[in-house]
Amino acid sequence: MSFFCKRATTPQFLLLTVALAFAAVFVPAPAAAHGVIGQRFFPATISTDDPFAADELALPTITSFDHETDIDFDYSKSIFRGFAIGFGIGHIDAKSPDEPRIRGLGNLTISPTLEVYRNPKHEFIFATGLEWEVGGTGSKAVAERSSTFTPTVKFGKGFGDLPESMKYLRPLAITGTAGYAIPGAHDEPKSIEWGGAIEYSLLYLQNNVSDQGFSTLVAHLTPVVEFALSSPTRTGNGGTTGTINPGLIWSGQHIQVAAEAVLPVNKQSGHGIGFIAQLHFYIDDIFPHSLGRPIFGGKK
Amino acid sequence: MIRRIFIAAFAIISLATPVFAHAFLQRAEPGAGATLNVPPMRVVLRFSEKLEPVFSGVAVTDALGHSVESGAVVIGGNSIMATLRPLPPGRYRVVWHAVSVDTHRTEGAYGFTVKP
Numbered sequence: 001m002s003f004f005c006k007r008a009t010t011p012q013f014l015l016l017t018v019a020l021a022f023a024a025v026f027v028p029a030p031a032a033a034h035g036v037i038g039q040r041f042f043p044a045t046i047s048t049d050d051p052f053a054a055d056e057l058a059l060p061t062i063t064s065f066d067h068e069t070d071i072d073f074d075y076s077k078s079i080f081r082g083f084a085i086g087f088g089i090g091h092i093d094a095k096s097p098d099e100p101r102i103r104g105l106g107n108l109t110i111s112p113t114l115e116v117y118r119n120p121k122h123e124f125i126f127a128t129g130l131e132w133e134v135g136g137t138g139s140k141a142v143a144e145r146s147s148t149f150t151p152t153v154k155f156g157k158g159f160g161d162l163p164e165s166m167k168y169l170r171p172l173a174i175t176g177t178a179g180y181a182i183p184g185a186h187d188e189p190k191s192i193e194w195g196g197a198i199e200y201s202l203l204y205l206q207n208n209v210s211d212q213g214f215s216t217l218v219a220h221l222t223p224v225v226e227f228a229l230s231s232p233t234r235t236g237n238g239g240t241t242g243t244i245n246p247g248l249i250w251s252g253q254h255i256q257v258a259a260e261a262v263l264p265v266n267k268q269s270g271h272g273i274g275f276i277a278q279l280h281f282y283i284d285d286i287f288p289h290s291l292g293r294p295i296f297g298g299k300k
Numbered sequence: 301m302i303r304r305i306f307i308a309a310f311a312i313i314s315l316a317t318p319v320f321a322h323a324f325l326q327r328a329e330p331g332a333g334a335t336l337n338v339p340p341m342r343v344v345l346r347f348s349e350k351l352e353p354v355f356s357g358v359a360v361t362d363a364l365g366h367s368v369e370s371g372a373v374v375i376g377g378n379s380i381m382a383t384l385r386p387l388p389p390g391r392y393r394v395v396w397h398a399v400s401v402d403t404h405r406t407e408g409a410y411g412f413t414v415k416p
Contacts, residue, residue, distance in 0.1 A: 036322065039408045167333075203324070208410050211331025253321040253348055285321035288402035 035282075038120035039208060040158035040173060041201065043249040046258045046278040047226040048195040049177045051127035051154035053084035053113045055283040055292045061090075065243070065262040065274025068094040070106075078284075078294040082115040092142040104139025107147075113154070123158030123173070135184055144185075150193055152179035160208065171204035181230075195228040195242070199249070222249045226260060241269040245276060256280040323349040323356075323378075323400035325408055332410035339387035339414045345380045347398055355399035358382050363391045389416040 035042040035052050044050055046061060058074040072090035079085060087110055093103040113129040128151075135147035158173040176196035183190065199222050206212055206219045229242030247260025262274035284292035327346040330336055343360050353375040360368050360382055370385045380396060392414070397407040 036404075036406060041322070041324070041406075207325045207328065207332055207408050210333035211328065213331075216326060253324070282321070285402075285404070288321070288404070 037118055037125050037156070038123045038158070039160050039204070040123040041203060041251065042156055042158070042173060042175065043199070043222050043224075043251045043256055043258070044280050045175055045197045045199075045224065045226055046247075046249075046276060046280070047228045047243070047245045047260060047262075048175070048197060049111075049113075049129070049152070049154055050175050050197075051113070051115065051125050051156045051177075053078055053082050053115050053127065055084070055287075055294075057281040057283055058278050059281065061276065061278040063262070063274065063276040065276075066264070066270030066272065067096050068092065076113075080294045080297040083294075084113050086111040086113065094142070102141045104141045105143070107136070107138040107143040108134045110134065122161050123156075125156045127154045128152065129154060129179075131179065144183075146184035146188070148181055148183045150179040150181040152177055152193075158204075160204065167209050168205075170209050171201045173199050173201065175199075180233075190233045192231045192233060193229075194231070195226065197224055197226040199224040203251075217250075220251050222251065223247075224249055224258075224260070227265075229265065238268060239266070241266065243269060243274075247276075254282055254285045256282070321349055321400065321402070322404040322406050323347040323351055323398040324406060325396070325398075328394070328410070330412045332412070334412040336412060336414050340384060340412075342384055343382045343394055345394075345396055345398075347378045347380075347400075349400040349402075349404075350378055351375055351380070352399045352401055352403070355405070356380060356397060358394060358396040360384060361393050361395075362387075368392065387414050389414050 035044065035050070035054060042050060042052065044056060054076055055078050056076050058072070061072040061074065063070045063072070070090050070092050072088060074086060074088040076084045076086040087108070089108055090106045091103070092106050093101070095101040109131055111129060111131040113127055115125060115127045117126040131150040131152060133144070133148040136145045137143070154175070154177040156173065156175045160170045162170050174196060178192065178194040181191045181193050202214060202221050203219050206214050224247055226245040227242065228245070229240055231240040232238055242265050243262045244265060245260040245262050247258060249256060249258040257279055259275065259277040262276055264270040286292060324347065325345060326348050329344045330340050343358060345358060356375050358373055358380050362368050368385050368387060369382045371383050374381045380398070390413070391411055393409060393411050395409040397405065399405045
């Protein structure tokens with residue numbers, strides 16, 4: 001399975017998604033504030049998971065790297081405040097130079113996230129999660145037949161609490177994630193899946209540090225560098241592989257557009273420079289009184 | 301397939317109007333980090349969304365943390381306005397919080413300086 005090969009769908013999943021969407025529309029609950037903690041707005045990162053349990057939709061995420069093009073769909077629904085379940089599917093199209101072209105749907109992933117700790121004053125959040133790649137739900141051509149479970153911890157930290165002498169570093173923020181991937185098949189190696197993002201918010205610079213006279217278009221830009229890595233836990237299973245992805249995120253009131261270059265960290269990670277681009281919807285802002293509210297807890 | 305995805309994406313965008321969202325600060329007078337030769341008469345904050353007046357507000361304080369507002373804060377539509385007492389030279393801090401009409405909360409703070 002290639003680095004980006006991971007998603008698929010089933011009729012049961014579609015039914016579940018429709019049922020959840022239906023429930024969310026008709027069960028009132030308060031609007032969640034995804035990606036906002038204290039004075040900090042965290043845009044949704046596109047190569048790695050961010051620590052927020054939010055109502056959001058990524059449609060699509062297009063990744064082209066190392067002879068493979070993936071088109072992914074990810075939807076996250078808040079069940080109650082601070083807890084959300086994500087669902088992901090994706091289409092994979094790969095053509096290595098000396099191998100036949102393969103394509104099809106990857107395995108379905110189900111990924112609950114629980115926000116454990118929030119500290120608005122220090123713009124800090126810690127969350128735990130689990131990613132379950134449901135084996136056998138994707139096309140036999142591209143997807144594993146066995147499941148993989150990855151318990152994960154995630155965090156986000158803004159640096160708005162730096163002293164005045166370092167005020168131009170206050171727009172900086174980082175997010176990080178680390179998970180232990182446990183394949184269902186015993187012959188497959190376990191690995192540490194880790195990564196993160198370093199981001200510099202022009203909105204934070206403009207509104208909280210120094211008014212630069214940016215237009216609204218520019219002020220909502222966030223330069224970002226993401227990295228997504230995989231390290232096998234046993235020697236003999238190869239070294240760390242992954243990519244470093246520098247790019248830009250533009251966050252509007254209801255949508256976000258992001259694009260990043262994909263650079264392999266070593267020869268084992270792939271060849272050449274790829275790209276990843278995403279159109280992302282803030283469902284809690286688009287449908288604040290229905291689909292964007294948690295299903296349980298918090299009637300007005 | 302890509303065509304279907306983009307049709308779905310644009311359908312969501314079209315369904316999304318009119319909507320509400322987080323109230324982000326779009327313009328502040330005086331601006332963050334400003335150094336002013338003339339003391340400002342007021343602080344005016346303009347947001348991207350309409351505000352809930354009961355749950356929104358601003359506080360302007362001097363370097364010692366004392367309030368320098370001269371009257372009630374006025375909140376209407378997308379704006380918050382605080383009238384200020386005559387300000388002597390020094391550093392001042394603006395701390396605001398805003399709740400948009402759909403209950404999303406945002407907050408922020410910044411400083412400005414009045415030159416001697």
